[in-house]
Amino acid sequence: MYYLIVARPSDHSFLVESNSQLPTIPYSGTVTHYLRDVLDQVQMKLKHDLKLNFLRVECWSFEESWQTLIVFEVLGERSTKAPKNCKWVTQSAADKVALVPPSETVREYLKKYKVHGLEVNGERLYSFSGAGWFESASTWIKRNLSDFGEEVESIEKLQHGLGSCVLKVRVRSGTLFYMKCSKRMRWWNEVGVTCALAEVMPETFNKPLAVDMERGWMLMRDYGKTLPYELFETDLDMAKRVTCYWAEVQKKSVSHVQELVERGVAKVDGKALKAAVDQVMENPLWFKAQRERMNEEQLERYTDEVEYKDEYRRYLERLFDKIDGYKVPLAVVNGDVESVNTILRDEKCTFIDMFYTQVSFPFLDVVLLPIQCGYEFNDFDFDFYLEYWKEYESIERLRELLLLIDEVSSVESVISSVDIFEQAEESHREYYYGELKFPVCRTFGVHEE
Missing domain, CATH: 3.90.79 (Nucleoside Triphosphate Pyrophosphohydrolase)
Structure with a gap:
């Protein structure tokens, strides 16, 4: 109710x-x-x-x-x-x-x-949660579409989520357009990344019709209907098909990494992640959440904050030293390759949500696939995806690397969970505090020498 x-x-x-x-x-x-x-x-x-x-x-x-x-x-x-x-x-x-x-x-x-x-709670609201934002955005949309000879008939808010909002725009001719407002978070700048990808890989990514970088706004054409929300869970073949197409995009992006970084796409490698963890660990919230979760799970091994931080830093050094021994290059990582963000038309996939996109370890995308498909990680066969990278390493070594990248995913989830909590609207902070305790606890204390 x-x-x-x-x-x-x-x-x-x-x-x-x-x-x-x-x-x-x-x-x-x-x-x-x-x-x-x-x-x-x-x-x-x-x-x-x-x-x-x-x-x-x-x-x-x-x-x-x-x-x-x-x-x-x-x-x-x-x-x-x-x-x-x-x-x-x-x-x-x-x-x-x-x-x-x-x-x-x-x-x-x-x-x-x-x-x-x-x-x-005005000091803790997203811009699109405030009164007057919708009408301001509508004025911007109408002005930009008029440059293309389009007259707006209706505008409605289609999605309103964590850090982003989507408006659906219908013009007199019946054509649809979409406007997205996306909040910046640490490494992620969706509007900037979308523009950079369209400039560097125009055959793969679509350029927005108009952007306002300062406000995080972009106006886009209607690229078609996305796949059903829970399709990956009900159709494993389709999930693999979409993932394979994304793997092809990633392979193409390898040769463009430097261009993308120069255009502002974040490079999130081991060095960047370790620096981010150091920064996050200065936030008292980090250890508070870890301690509370350990108490809830009746785990008493890590109760001293200094010991906790030192051992976690040692763990990160071991993890990224191991990863450095593999030859798989960095590539574009979406972080949110799932059915609801995918449009399939004429045997080609269009990916429409670039919120978490960065240049990083390519397997960061696929390690999330078992969850989307309703599998346990160890019960999922990743070889269909690893085949795309066997020019760099053997399948056996790629499987080893995949396990390490799964740990990297957990590390990044801790960083993003703290960031999400800190930027969350006031009414959702209690919820996101509860959410961040899980990755904090899961990441720390389960990795041995």
């Missing part, structure tokens, strides 16, 4: 039911994955065609995980009249709103909303 705040920014008011209760919908899905479904539910609840923009989910907590708050803004001034059985109330009345069923988490949020309105 979700409580709803439907806010009208023009006069700092929001909707309540006629009995002064905050509206609710009995939705049980993940909001940010199914925005269209959620909007349909809200429209049915309100029995009104208010033009709404999803802003964010608030008030998530372990204790009240079934009681969460969705915040919407009303776009434009299409209606000043409240939907039937509802009324507009001022922001200052937020603490007087009834909650049925009661929720202490939402009640505390409403107290803040009374003072700050849509700016609650």
Whole structure:
């Protein structure tokens, strides 16, 4: 179940039911994955065609995980009249709103909303989670598409996730375009990487129609329908087919690595990873999460922070010294090669999500495949992919390297988990703190001499 705040920014008011209760919908899905479904539910609840923009989910907590708050803004001034059985109330009345069923988490949020309105937690919001962003982005889209002679008919938010947002744009001719806003994180700059790949490997990667580097915006053509969300889990042959196509792309990228790095694509090798781990270990969160997870698992081996850091650094030295003994070169690594990010047309794959793309150890892509396909790592046959790299090493040595790169993947997941937590919106920090404890614990303490 979700409580709803439907806010009208023009006069700092929001909707309540006629009995002064905050509206609710009995939705049980993940909001940010199914925005269209959620909007349909809200429209049915309100029995009104208010033009709404999803802003964010608030008030998530372990204790009240079934009681969460969705915040919407009303776009434009299409209606000043409240939907039937509802009324507009001022922001200052937020603490007087009834909650049925009661929720202490939402009640505390409403107290803040009374003072700050849509700016609650404003210092920890993604840009696209704030009021006014959608209309600003819409203006940018319309201006750029007009340069191509296109008149925009509709714009809707299609996806809203961790650090990125996608808008679907339909023009008068019926053609679709997409605008993506992507937040920068450590090594990853999706807009810059997308442009660099299109410049260096234009036969493989598509160039955006327009970009705003500073705001992390890019406007793209519709490249076609992506493969179904869970296809890799139900169709192993298709998963291997897509992975093989990506392996061909990686092989081509080997000769372009230096060009890509010069254009700003991050080079994430052992040196970069060790430096990142040193930086992350200066964050008290690192050891705090490790200790808590070890206690939860009743593992008491590593309780001293200095010992923990020193041994982890020694482990990294051993790991990357071993990897240096193999001749497989660095290549473009996507980090998110899965069905929902893949378009298959005329026997050719187009990859549309470059958020985690970097120049790194090529096997970092394929070590994630067993999870996507519902396998345990040790039960998955990787030889179909390793065949693409046997000019550098024997299949047997490639299998050895694959196991080492699986450890590298765990190292990188620790770094990214800490970064994700630090940049997460306020309402999701508790969740992402819980998430980061798993890779911290899994990575450390399982590797012996």
